[in-house]
Amino acid sequence: MSFEICILGSGAALPTNSRQASAQYINCNERYILIDCAEGTQQQLRKFKLKLQKIQLILISHLHGDHFFGLPGLLSTMHLLGRNKRLTIIGPPGLEKLISAMLAAGGHPLEFDLKFQEFKPGKEICVFEDRLIEIKAFALKHRIPTLGYRINEKPKLLNLDKQAIAAAGIRIEDLPKLKAGLSFYHQGIEIHAKDFTLPAAPLYSYAYCSDTKPSVSYLDSIAEVSLLYHEATFCEQHLDRAKSTYHSTAKQAAEQAAKAKCERLILGHFSSRYADSDLHLKEASAIHPKVVAAYDGLKIELGKSDAIFEHSDKKIGQ
Numbered sequence: 001m002s003f004e005i006c007i008l009g010s011g012a013a014l015p016t017n018s019r020q021a022s023a024q025y026i027n028c029n030e031r032y033i034l035i036d037c038a039e040g041t042q043q044q045l046r047k048f049k050l051k052l053q054k055i056q057l058i059l060i061s062h063l064h065g066d067h068f069f070g071l072p073g074l075l076s077t078m079h080l081l082g083r084n085k086r087l088t089i090i091g092p093p094g095l096e097k098l099i100s101a102m103l104a105a106g107g108h109p110l111e112f113d114l115k116f117q118e119f120k121p122g123k124e125i126c127v128f129e130d131r132l133i134e135i136k137a138f139a140l141k142h143r144i145p146t147l148g149y150r151i152n153e154k155p156k157l158l159n160l161d162k163q164a165i166a167a168a169g170i171r172i173e174d175l176p177k178l179k180a181g182l183s184f185y186h187q188g189i190e191i192h193a194k195d196f197t198l199p200a201a202p203l204y205s206y207a208y209c210s211d212t213k214p215s216v217s218y219l220d221s222i223a224e225v226s227l228l229y230h231e232a233t234f235c236e237q238h239l240d241r242a243k244s245t246y247h248s249t250a251k252q253a254a255e256q257a258a259k260a261k262c263e264r265l266i267l268g269h270f271s272s273r274y275a276d277s278d279l280h281l282k283e284a285s286a287i288h289p290k291v292v293a294a295y296d297g298l299k300i301e302l303g304k305s306d307a308i309f310e311h312s313d314k315k316i317g318q
Contacts, residue, residue: 001029001132003153003204003302005227005266008044010294012211012233012247012269013066015040019296021066022210022269024229025050028151029132034058035149035208041070042077048297053083057128059135060091061210062146063098072102079110086113090127090137092145093118121145124221138221140212142246148218150207150225158197165196204302207262210269213243214252219260226302228262229294231269235279238271250280254287264309268294 004027011019021038025045032054034041045052052074060068068091078087089095096116103110119125121139128135132154140146157179165175170186177184181193207222209230222228232250234242242249248256250267257265265288267280274280277293284291290309292298300308 007294007298014272036067037071039069058089083112088115141215142211152205153203156200213246222260227264229266232267250284254284265291
């Protein structure tokens with residue numbers, strides 16, 4: 001099992017030669033999730049050798065074009081490549097009507113089922129759940145209704161102490177009980193799971209805050225997350241612009257992460273006015289100890305080395 005995030009697009013509004021607009025590809029325990037789908041997303045998937053037909057779930061944050069303009073093209077490509085598995089698309093109200101109209105205008109009906117689920121930003125709500133993961137949506141503070149998302153791993157089964165099990169002669173059919181932490185009787189002796197198991201693998205979580213001004217309203221939803229992606233469209237020199245457009249500066253993103261006790265932080269959604277992200281990183285790293293500036297193609301696997309967050313000059317990527 002793995003929990004890997006790949007940044008497909010790290011820029012805001014306008015694609016540039018070095019940055020596409022917002023899109024991310026998540027593999028959480030073999031659940032393949034696309035978050036946002038800007039123009040050019042399908043090319044980015046190919047560029048970074050990610051299999052678009054594996055995508056099972058698409059999460060759209062809001063209906064500004066730099067977060068969904070790539071969706072009709074991606075769906076059309078999936079159709080042309082012979083997709084026949086249902087695809088679930090989650091987003092704010094109006095998403096289904098908009099995408100359906102764009103697909104209809106193209107004149108080629110899809111040969112696979114689309115399932116739209118729309119949620120009005122408000123109280124935190126679970127939008128997807130299975131035996132291994134859950135996804136929650138929560139409201140951000142932007143100019144139009146905008147959803148943030150949090151992906152949580154569910155509690156994992158205990159690991160088995162093979163030597164202790166062999167010594168006690170415990171039957172194979174009883175091993176699932178041990179992994180679930182259950183006690184049972186074997187040859188008249190009560191077997192306690194704690195005596196034959198090792199701790200379960202750590203749990204990880206990932207939160208995505210796309211376009212938003214900083215607000216206390218979503219701090220609980222990102223609290224103590226393993227990794228937070230937070231928009232940092234501007235630097236402090238453009239604070240007034242950030243306020244008027246309902247965006248955040250890098251410093252504000254780091255302050256939000258610090259207040260919510262997020263373990264690690266990725267800055268992203270950079271305005272095309274900046275040639276690089278050095279100043280963003282400098283401002284944020286003065287507040288949060290583990291921060292990295294996103295770039296297209298950045299991959300982070302939770303549970304692996306933190307080296308990418310602990311470089312001395314705080315300069316990563318582009």
